[in-house]
Amino acid sequence: MFLPTITLPKPSLNILDDIHQLRNEMNRLFDGKLPFVYRNEFPPINMKVDEDNVIVTVEISGLNEQEIKASVKANILNISGKRVEETIGENGVIHRNERFTGEFSRTIELPAKVNADAVTAAYKNGILTLTLPRAEEEKAKKIEIKTA
Amino acid sequence: MSNKNIQKKETAVPHSVERINDQPVFIPAVDIIEDNNFFKIISDIPGADKNSIDVKFEKNVLTIRAESLEDNYKGELVYGEYTTGNYERSFSVSDEIDSEKIEAKYDKGVLTLILPKAASIKPRTIEVKTE
Numbered sequence: 001m002f003l004p005t006i007t008l009p010k011p012s013l014n015i016l017d018d019i020h021q022l023r024n025e026m027n028r029l030f031d032g033k034l035p036f037v038y039r040n041e042f043p044p045i046n047m048k049v050d051e052d053n054v055i056v057t058v059e060i061s062g063l064n065e066q067e068i069k070a071s072v073k074a075n076i077l078n079i080s081g082k083r084v085e086e087t088i089g090e091n092g093v094i095h096r097n098e099r100f101t102g103e104f105s106r107t108i109e110l111p112a113k114v115n116a117d118a119v120t121a122a123y124k125n126g127i128l129t130l131t132l133p134r135a136e137e138e139k140a141k142k143i144e145i146k147t148a
Numbered sequence: 149m150s151n152k153n154i155q156k157k158e159t160a161v162p163h164s165v166e167r168i169n170d171q172p173v174f175i176p177a178v179d180i181i182e183d184n185n186f187f188k189i190i191s192d193i194p195g196a197d198k199n200s201i202d203v204k205f206e207k208n209v210l211t212i213r214a215e216s217l218e219d220n221y222k223g224e225l226v227y228g229e230y231t232t233g234n235y236e237r238s239f240s241v242s243d244e245i246d247s248e249k250i251e252a253k254y255d256k257g258v259l260t261l262i263l264p265k266a267a268s269i270k271p272r273t274i275e276v277k278t279e
Contacts, residue, residue, distance in 0.1 A: 016157055036228045042154045044230035050223030057219055059194040059230050061257025086190060089183045098177040099192055100152050111226055126194035126257015129219070 042100040043079070043128075045108060051140065054110050054132040061126025062099075068123070070130060072116040077130070080105035113138045153177070156230060172233035176212065176259075187245065187263040193235045194257035201259060203252045210250070211238040212259060 043060035114132035195216030
């Protein structure tokens with residue numbers, strides 16, 4: 001009997017991505033409060049807020065400090081730069097190429113106005129941390145309660 | 149722009165050895181380059197401390213393990229695109245690698261492994277002599 005040859009797809013991990021995305025969508029649908037979102041963009045960004053600061057952490061490994069640009073205008077933060085490809089020799093062969101390379105630019109809206117002049121940045125183990133102090137007028141003011 | 153998967157991939161099935169902590173396990177993205185004398189495995193493991201990295205070569209399987217810890221900034225997480233956890237990935241490596249000479253270096257969230265090829269299989273040019 002003649003059987004057609006079937007080329008099986010390579011085992012793919014992408015189904016997991018799909019499941020994650022679905023889970024995220026479901027979460028968003030049923031519980032708008034969950035902060036995790038699926039965005040397949042480089043670099044991934046997390047954001048925390050406390051009374052005084054907005055803290056943005058970015059998974060951005062393998063760059064030099066000078067290669068990362070960050071700018072703030074009002075409550076809009078932009079992070080951009082370029083991750084260069086690995087140089088290979090004349091006889092080099094690339095077997096896997098999963099890591100992101102090339103130019104990137106991410107723009108996100110901060111949940112509060114920040115004092116752009118007082119932003120500090122640190123880069124360690126491939127994590128960029130931006131500490132953005134909230135603008136004075138944005139800070140919650142304590143109300144003293146006096147007894148009569 | 150490339151269409152690569154940026155978001156860390158979580159493994160579907162726990163590895164044969166289960167973990168005590170219930171942190172997610174991610175498969176780090178890698179580039180693998182082969183040259184005349186070596187293989188180079190470059191993997192992104194952002195957030196991992198150098199001391200948490202464990203590279204093992206056992207029974208022709210090269211395993212990379214690392215852990216990224218949650219930052220300890222106070223405050224409420226209002227937006228998140230990544231989570232922290234364990235990185236783990238294994239590669240089966242043929243005998244052509246000189247396992248004694250595997251080198252690893254870590255810088256800025258990138259782990260680079262150099263796997264030198266054993267001398268016996270490096271391509272040799274055989275000179276053809278005329279009589």
